[in-house]
Amino acid sequence: MTTATAPVTLKAYKPLFAAENTWCVGCGDYGILAAIQQALVQLQLPPHRVMVFSGIGCGSKLPDYLQCNGWQTLHGRALPAAQGFRLVQHDMTVLAVTGDGDGLGEGGNHWLHAMRRNVNFTHLVENNQTYGLTKGQASPTSDPGYISSTTPEGSVEYAMNPVAVALAAGATFVARGFSGNVKQLRDLIAAAIEHPGYAIIDILQPCITWNRVEYTFKWFRERVYDLAEDHDPQDQVAAFARSLEWGDRIPVGVFYRTDRASLDSQTPAIQMEPDRAVALRDLPVDREQFEALKAALT
Amino acid sequence: MSEVTYTIGGEAGQGVESSGAGFARAHARAGYHVFALQEYESRIRGGHNIYQVRASDQPVRAHSRHHSVLIALDDDTIPNCLKDVRPGGAVIYDAERKDVDAAAIEAAGARAVGAPLKEIATTVGSDKIMANTVALSIASALSGFDFAAVEEVIRENFARKGEAAVDTNLAVARAGYEWGLQHVDDFPHRLPPAPNGNGRPMLVHGNQGVVLGAIAAGCKAVGGYPMTPWSSVLEYLTESRNLGIVAQQTEDEIAAISFALGASWGGARALTGSSGGGFALMVEHLSLAGMNEVPLVVIEVQRAGPATGLATRSEQSDLLFALHAGHGEFPMIVTALKDPVDAYYRTARAFNLAEQYQCVVMVLSDLHTSNSLLSAPTAAMDYDTVVAQIDRGKTLTHEQLDDMPNGYERYAFSEDGISPRAIPGHANALVHGMSDEHDESGAITEESINRTKMVQKRMRKLDGAREQMEPPEVYGPATAPLSMVGWGGTYGTLREVVDRSDGRVNLIHYTDLQPFPAEGARPLQEAKRLVAVEQNFTGQLARYLRAQTGIEISQKIIKYDGRQMSPEWVLERLEGIAG
Numbered sequence: 001m002t003t004a005t006a007p008v009t010l011k012a013y014k015p016l017f018a019a020e021n022t023w024c025v026g027c028g029d030y031g032i033l034a035a036i037q038q039a040l041v042q043l044q045l046p047p048h049r050v051m052v053f054s055g056i057g058c059g060s061k062l063p064d065y066l067q068c069n070g071w072q073t074l075h076g077r078a079l080p081a082a083q084g085f086r087l088v089q090h091d092m093t094v095l096a097v098t099g100d101g102d103g104l105g106e107g108g109n110h111w112l113h114a115m116r117r118n119v120n121f122t123h124l125v126e127n128n129q130t131y132g133l134t135k136g137q138a139s140p141t142s143d144p145g146y147i148s149s150t151t152p153e154g155s156v157e158y159a160m161n162p163v164a165v166a167l168a169a170g171a172t173f174v175a176r177g178f179s180g181n182v183k184q185l186r187d188l189i190a191a192a193i194e195h196p197g198y199a200i201i202d203i204l205q206p207c208i209t210w211n212r213v214e215y216t217f218k219w220f221r222e223r224v225y226d227l228a229e230d231h232d233p234q235d236q237v238a239a240f241a242r243s244l245e246w247g248d249r250i251p252v253g254v255f256y257r258t259d260r261a262s263l264d265s266q267t268p269a270i271q272m273e274p275d276r277a278v279a280l281r282d283l284p285v286d287r288e289q290f291e292a293l294k295a296a297l298t
Numbered sequence: 299m300s301e302v303t304y305t306i307g308g309e310a311g312q313g314v315e316s317s318g319a320g321f322a323r324a325h326a327r328a329g330y331h332v333f334a335l336q337e338y339e340s341r342i343r344g345g346h347n348i349y350q351v352r353a354s355d356q357p358v359r360a361h362s363r364h365h366s367v368l369i370a371l372d373d374d375t376i377p378n379c380l381k382d383v384r385p386g387g388a389v390i391y392d393a394e395r396k397d398v399d400a401a402a403i404e405a406a407g408a409r410a411v412g413a414p415l416k417e418i419a420t421t422v423g424s425d426k427i428m429a430n431t432v433a434l435s436i437a438s439a440l441s442g443f444d445f446a447a448v449e450e451v452i453r454e455n456f457a458r459k460g461e462a463a464v465d466t467n468l469a470v471a472r473a474g475y476e477w478g479l480q481h482v483d484d485f486p487h488r489l490p491p492a493p494n495g496n497g498r499p500m501l502v503h504g505n506q507g508v509v510l511g512a513i514a515a516g517c518k519a520v521g522g523y524p525m526t527p528w529s530s531v532l533e534y535l536t537e538s539r540n541l542g543i544v545a546q547q548t549e550d551e552i553a554a555i556s557f558a559l560g561a562s563w564g565g566a567r568a569l570t571g572s573s574g575g576g577f578a579l580m581v582e583h584l585s586l587a588g589m590n591e592v593p594l595v596v597i598e599v600q601r602a603g604p605a606t607g608l609a610t611r612s613e614q615s616d617l618l619f620a621l622h623a624g625h626g627e628f629p630m631i632v633t634a635l636k637d638p639v640d641a642y643y644r645t646a647r648a649f650n651l652a653e654q655y656q657c658v659v660m661v662l663s664d665l666h667t668s669n670s671l672l673s674a675p676t677a678a679m680d681y682d683t684v685v686a687q688i689d690r691g692k693t694l695t696h697e698q699l700d701d702m703p704n705g706y707e708r709y710a711f712s713e714d715g716i717s718p719r720a721i722p723g724h725a726n727a728l729v730h731g732m733s734d735e736h737d738e739s740g741a742i743t744e745e746s747i748n749r750t751k752m753v754q755k756r757m758r759k760l761d762g763a764r765e766q767m768e769p770p771e772v773y774g775p776a777t778a779p780l781s782m783v784g785w786g787g788t789y790g791t792l793r794e795v796v797d798r799s800d801g802r803v804n805l806i807h808y809t810d811l812q813p814f815p816a817e818g819a820r821p822l823q824e825a826k827r828l829v830a831v832e833q834n835f836t837g838q839l840a841r842y843l844r845a846q847t848g849i850e851i852s853q854k855i856i857k858y859d860g861r862q863m864s865p866e867w868v869l870e871r872l873e874g875i876a877g
Contacts, residue, residue, distance in 0.1 A: 019742050022742075048723060048725045048727075048728055049723065051564075051722050061742065063730065063732065064730075064742055068728060069728050069730065070728075070730050070740075071590065071732075072732040073586060073733055074556075074582055074586050074733060077552065080548060080552070080554075080557040081556045081557065081560030083560065084546070084560030084561035084563075084564070085560035085563055085564040086560075087519070087544045087546070087561065088519055088544055088564040088566040089723060092722065109549050109552075110552075110553050110556075112549070113549035113553070267544060268539045268540060269518070269544045272542055277564075277723070278518050278542060278544055278566055279518060279721060280721070281518070283515070283516030283567065283688055283690075284514075284516060284685045285513050285516065286541075290514055290681050291681065294500055294510065295498075295676065297502050298498035298499060298500050298501075
């Protein structure tokens with residue numbers, strides 16, 4: 001048994017599960033996986049205190065490649081499950097890993113309301129601007145003109161800007177990272193985990209199979225710059241202005257953070273007994289309290 | 299059995315439901331067995347709503363088509379209900395109304411009681427809405443109900459509005475009662491002596507039974523989205539948050555079930571639910587729970603469909619949908635509620651079954667069961683019985699995990715198909731699961747031998763569950779020449795039919811439906827003649843029973859107008875069959 005005092009090393013997060021990694025060689029997801037592992041080590045969180053949820057897609061296979069508690073759920077559905085889990089195990093670290101089609105398309109409604117609700121967990125969006133696993137169809141973040149089997153003349157829909165939407169919807173921590181800069185992404189993930197509320201990182205993740213001209217590692221490397229140089233992350237209006245930058249210069253880093261109280265901190269069941277997770281409490285309700293419920297019906 | 303049935307008809311906003319429920323409570327406290335029915339429209343104001351209170355010296359489990367006292371607060375009540383007033387029964391209406399034809403009421407064999415409802419409400423009281431109190435007080439005088447019981451409920455109901463409100467309402471009630479006493483004459487529908495003495499029984503509906511069962515069983519989390527008639531389960535659990543329950547209204551029903559499953563993955567006993575269309579949205583997650591073997595209790599309170607259907611009306615038309623809900627093949631337990639007391643024990647048991655077999659247990663209710671009130675002593679929902687039966691199956695507590703070696707595998711193969719289930723958070727067990735097909739560790743694999751074994755492992759759990767499924771209840775004489783076959787929320791109605799049919803009919807009533815009980819076919823085989831009685835168009839139970847047992851029930855009594863069948867309605871139709 002691991003003792004609480006033993007230092008957590010990267011080895012702890014190397015997968016022992018028998019799963020074969022099915023990501024393409026050179027996939028942007030590898031950088032994200034490495035950054036998550038490094039962030040968890042940086043925070044000295046032991047694997048058994050971490051729970052990672054995912055949806056469905058290439059990136060959502062990540063729980064198979066990360067040695068901690070994990071559940072790959074359904075396409076678009078990682079976020080509500082993560083919230084249900086977190087509220088009954090409020091002292092565990094909860095991550096939700098989704099793709100762009102998965103988390104922002106199929107799960108778009110869940111995403112909007114997760115931001116409003118502000119349950120304390122970290123949402124990592126592996127944003128490759130395409131549907132990788134189902135062979136390159138247009139995603140909510142695909143640009144107009146994107147040609148695919150379902151947009152043969154090029155997409156005519158506006159590309160969703162996840163950072164701008166998150167700022168408008170009430171997310172309390174909004175960042176963008178790049179899977180080609182693992183060190184910076186590690187620090188962003190660590191900061192997101194430490195943020196006491198819903199935290200989203202829109203991660204630019206090149207798909208080496210479907211993004212051949214734009215949105216390659218090279219393309220992003222030539223354009224990304226660190227917001228930290230000259231941006232105040234307390235300033236929501238400035239954050240929104242920066243979120244609209246795209247093209248020759250693409251900002252990465254923390255756009256916005258605020259300390260609005262999390263739902264967890266206002267949940268009566270948690271407040272009653274903050275030192276013990278709701279799920280780990282004794283089952284039977286107090287007899288007198290139960291009899292009082294019945295008496296109220298007489 | 300001796301009884302008085304009061305029926306109040308009025309518009310939404312006239313206090314039909316609130317005054318009716320108070321009147322029901324007064325009768326229960328006075329020692330009567332009470333059943334109360336509400337029929338209402340999907341609107342906030344106006345329309346035509348019905349509230350019926352049946353008070354009896356014997357247990358009463360259903361509404362009646364026939365009224366001893368009919369109170370008409372709106373224009374629709376008399377045209378709709380006059381034909382069903384019992385001989386000599388009273389029709390109470392406002393004497394000022396010009397549209398009421400007293401002669402027609404008398405011609406129908408009823409007594410026309412044109413009373414100063416509005417006058418008393420506005421002169422003794424302060425608002426014409428108090429007409430409902432005047433009318434119920436007159437009804438009390440006619441039936442011989444003890445006015446003290448009415449007074450007590452008025453005091454209680456208006457206490458939060460202050461002393462003046464209590465006094466005004468009491469004065470109005472007294473004036474109504476006095477007026478009624480002067481017009482009793484020889485009213486034939488008088489209450490029998492109360493059988494139970496004065497006590498404080500509960501008046502409880504099915505959704506309350508569900509919630510009490512869930513709370514007693516240790517439910518710690520609920521995710522839900524409002525939809526009639528499921529909403530009050532979510533609301534009542536939310537009210538009970540101070541018992542350590544995480545209650546969350548989510549953005550939609552998909553999120554509701556996902557939220558509940560996340561909580562269950564975290565180790566909490568969890569519940570979700572909805573009605574018809576909201577339940578339809580949850581279906582992909584039933585399949586997820588099946589694949590990843592996550593315990594969950596799902597309450598499906600049926601209403602009349604399809605689509606938006608009749609939002610405030612009852613039906614039993616989701617049976618086959620519920621039994622087959624979910625893509626792919628996976629084990630799921632389905633059980634149906636008979637009445638509010640049954641709801642208490644059956645819901646509590648659902649939490650045990652869900653954890654024992656690590657699967658979804660679907661609890662089917664219906665609008666009628668969900669909001670009809672039944673009187674029951676508080677002891678009828680026993681805390682100790684439920685607590686003593688709590689069984690988490692192969693769930694491993696953190697204390698148990700302290701002594702476990704490393705190498706935990708969530709989906710370890712086992713003889714009964716059930717794998718020890720760890721709750722995440724403990725150093726000795728990482729809990730890993732993928733909704734793709736997976737190996738014993740939970741990791742994705744498409745390998746064929748593993749696939750075959752995993753399907754068998756999951757489906758094998760049904761063998762154990764089947765042993766716990768209850769065969770249908772047979773009520774009434776075993777030798778009856780005709781057997782009604784029913785399920786779920788028609789139980790109260792069909793029992794009364796048996797009681798009123800002089801040994802000609804008995805009832806085979808199903809509650810546990812899936813896996814089909816090992817002895818589930820026997821009562822059908824032993825019956826002389828069968829007739830399926832259901833609140834749907836296609837005879838869904840009969841179709842299911844044919845699939846499970848090979849027995850075809852060709853005679854059907856079906857109703858699909860959204861109104862719960864009354865015992866009288868069934869008895870009439872049995873006449874046509876019994877030849």
